[in-house]
Amino acid sequence: MSEGPFFSFSISVTDGSARIGTIRMRRGEIRTPAFMPVGTAATVKAMKPADVRATGADIILGNTYHLMLRPGAERVAALGGLHGFMGWERPILTDSGGYQVMSLSELSKVSEEGVAFASHLDGSQHMLTPERSMEIQSLLGSDIVMAFDQLVKTTESRDAQVVAMERSMRWAARSRESYQSGGALFGIQQGGLDEGLRQASADALTAIGFDGYAVGGLAVGEGQAAMFACLDFAARQLPADKPRYLMGVGKPDDIVGAVMRGIDMFDCVLPTRSGRTGQAFTWDGPINIRNAKFADDPEPLDSESPVAGWSKAYLHHLVRSSEILGAMLMTEHNLWFYQRLMQGLRAAIGERRLADFAAAFSERYCARGDKAG
Incomplete structure (x- = not known):
């Protein structure tokens, strides 16, 4: 078990490399493996906090970059912190802003000090450093804070990967040094798809010491096979007694x-974003509810779904009509599906039958579905 001021992690069952664990924090326990719905701008889009919790979520994610720009970290702090501001009483993890730095690279300039960037909202100039990222996440009242890092795409040259990884490790040390909050601080492993760079990153992070460790820099276009090949070594390079977090992933x-x-x-925006655009996740694969074949379908998406009281035909009508209720119901179903998947994974690990669960899931989920959608 590893412990911090308001943080502990214990593993109860293992099945191969998989494990069931519990993260205990001041605002509640998190059952792992866990999926964190994304609440980028202090809201899980189209969902009320109580409804997010009802799907089975133990923790949600907020975004440092977006919240620092609007409404502003100091304003959120004055209004009671992120938990009180949005009405979510359980743990919140905030990312450090590194991903937005990469995705909005045309608006930013990276130096050893940090990242200077122009707001995508109004063009105003800002500077995000490890120290400022820690300050913002503290003002937000985050329970799990992410160290500030530099993310580059896996398609970048090895030289670029080396520069970004080594700078990220220096920024990780600065994040650790300036971190003042009472929650937990996670370091982020970088290094692209290179096993040696990943090991060097893991070694540097472990020497600094964090409450948990994230695998960063994946799910940025490299494809599932390459991502899994990287995880085959990247995950085991991180301390076995600490939580391991794969950022931005992903598909079921x-x-x-x-x-x-x-x-x-x-964590991933996929279940909420897909819900707003008409894609529903089912055990038989994703479907596009906009497709004409659902116009007369009287069956629900799933008989156990919280939206089982409405037919696919009704959801088809709502989404095709751009009704707000369509986005709400589709999002609620998708978040429920993701949490039900996590529940199934935890149960399978607990009974040490994960390989069978995964094979059965893959055979059904990947072989069927509305492939046109």
């Missing part, structure tokens, strides 16, 4: 494969 079959490789925590 990505999550199953990553759990089998020892990952404990996940």
